[in-house]
Amino acid sequence: MLVVGLTGGIASGKSTVSAQLHDKYNFPIIDADKIAREIVEPGKPAYQSIVKHFEKKITGLLKEDGTLNRPALGRYVFSNKSELQILNSITHPEVRKEILRRILKCWLHFEQICILDVPLLFEAGMDKICGKTICVICNEEIQLQRLMKRNSELTKEDCINRIHNQLSNKERSSKADIVIENDGTLEGLYIELDKDIKGITPCKALTYLEVLCPPFAVASALFYITRKFVLNLAERYSCSFWDIKPIGKTA
Ligand SMILES: CC(C)(COP(=O)(O)OP(=O)(O)OC[C@H]1O[C@@H](n2cnc3c(N)ncnc32)[C@H](O)[C@@H]1O)[C@@H](O)C(=O)NCCC(=O)NCCS
Numbered sequence: 001m002l003v004v005g006l007t008g009g010i011a012s013g014k015s016t017v018s019a020q021l022h023d024k025y026n027f028p029i030i031d032a033d034k035i036a037r038e039i040v041e042p043g044k045p046a047y048q049s050i051v052k053h054f055e056k057k058i059t060g061l062l063k064e065d066g067t068l069n070r071p072a073l074g075r076y077v078f079s080n081k082s083e084l085q086i087l088n089s090i091t092h093p094e095v096r097k098e099i100l101r102r103i104l105k106c107w108l109h110f111e112q113i114c115i116l117d118v119p120l121l122f123e124a125g126m127d128k129i130c131g132k133t134i135c136v137i138c139n140e141e142i143q144l145q146r147l148m149k150r151n152s153e154l155t156k157e158d159c160i161n162r163i164h165n166q167l168s169n170k171e172r173s174s175k176a177d178i179v180i181e182n183d184g185t186l187e188g189l190y191i192e193l194d195k196d197i198k199g200i201t202p203c204k205a206l207t208y209l210e211v212l213c214p215p216f217a218v219a220s221a222l223f224y225i226t227r228k229f230v231l232n233l234a235e236r237y238s239c240s241f242w243d244i245k246p247i248g249k250t251a
């Protein structure tokens with residue numbers, strides 16, 4: 001299975017690209033932003049650590065229903081680097097674990113490709129597990145306009161702080177295999193994406209012929225047996241972990 005890392009600055013167009021990769025090519029998407037929201041739901045370990053560390057520092061950290069007030073937390077950490085690092089140290093290990101778990105799910109389902117949509121792909125070193133990396137970039141002025149339009153709850157200063165707490169386009173582009181420029185229209189973006197996708201060769205799953213051919217036979221047989229065993233176990237315990245479908249980006 002080929003793991004493709006998709007990254008880019010805030011509001012550069014990653015979600016737009018990953019939605020197209022899911023809708024048009026049916027690639028499973030592992031969305032780090034979505035995971036980062038799930039692991040801080042009330043009751044989760046990361047939620048408790050965040051409340052413990054930030055409650056006294058941020059007025060109104062929790063909303064009435066007990067969930068995190070994300071704009072307030074964001075405003076605080078994006079204007080305070082050491083606090084951002086603390087938030088990262090709480091959330092990133094959980095996000096990383098969940099990403100690896102979802103990659104395993106894709107692999108068990110014989111996916112040929114899976115897309116890791118991770119804003120901090122290079123910063124967190126997650127590019128090391130990717131066979132290819134794609135970076136979406138756009139001019140900073142356009143990025144700011146799109147961010148302010150999408151997140152109208154944020155002030156211009158909040159938006160600038162968020163942009164400046166990430167790698168620059170130059171740094172990201174120099175590390176990525178494929179760079180997609182997203183300064184124009186959506187149609188233009190999709191045309192460029194189609195061209196880039198043609199250059200990516202998915203790793204096909206083993207065919208039965210290959211499975212029967214040595215030296216793959218023993219390894220493949222073991223793999224099939226283990227897989228069947230694990231899936232049976234999951235079915236017996238109705239464990240939602242193994243309810244594997246393409247992981248679409250719905251939120
Ligand atoms: C600070 C928080 C509460 C703000 O929440 P909010 O709903 O306003 O933003 P959201 O989570 O949708 O993120 C929007 C974008 O902000 C940028 N961003 C988010 N976290 C970070 C970070 N730690 N460092 C730099 N940029 C970040 C990304 O480009 C992301 O796509 C939230 O972003 C968070 O918990 N961040 C820490 C976890 C994290 O690093 N998430 C990114 C995926 S690993």
Ligand SMILES: Nc1ncnc2c1ncn2[C@@H]1O[C@H](COP(=O)(O)OP(=O)(O)OP(=O)(O)O)[C@@H](O)[C@H]1O
Binds near residue numbers: 017119182
């Ligand atoms: N080419 C484009 N033309 C016009 N609007 C665009 C274009 N590309 C993206 N957008 C818009 O810009 C905003 C940001 O795009 P998107 O949400 O895909 O960025 P992102 O990189 O996933 O952001 P984040 O880092 O916050 O998750 C969205 O409102 C999206 O509809």
